[in-house]
Amino acid sequence: MKMDNDIKQAIGIFKALGEENRMKITKILVTENNLCCTEISRELESIAGSTLSHHLKILTECGILSTYKDGTYKYYQVDHELLKRFAPFVLE
Template identity: 45%
Template sequence: MSEETLSVKEAVKVYKALGEPTRLKIVQLLSKHRELSCTEIGAHLNLSKGSTLSHHLKQLTDCGLLELSRKEGTFHFYHIQENILKRYVAD
């Protein structure tokens, strides 16, 4: 597969993930904060820490926009992958 084809596939995954309003809000929230835990993300967006939030975080992680930065006990902290965000999202 060519590099151009891989780039197009990556772009489609990113834009598909950002096409869902809740995921876009998560990215906007994390772009303002260095990192947040799932609990903090859920509290900011009025989402319960459940399968819905986990699903959104997985979609954003799978496309490369988010990365799990650390775990503290049962808390999982996420941060934005700046290079992916800058590549596909205009300022």
């Protein structure tokens, strides 16, 4: 049933955004799309690389972020349509 899938997706998105650093990462990528882990790390204060990777994984798994590789770098971008639908506040 579509409603059940929407509810499950919304719960995953809200759980992911319920953590302060993940909200900050998402807000950074809303304004500066297509950043690699190193560039995101520069925007945040005192967050370990492994912790950042964990947050990026959670945001990607719930659909907020998508990735692409260019050489050895993995770049992250926000799914604006998903955020418009489930969490429009993040886009402000």
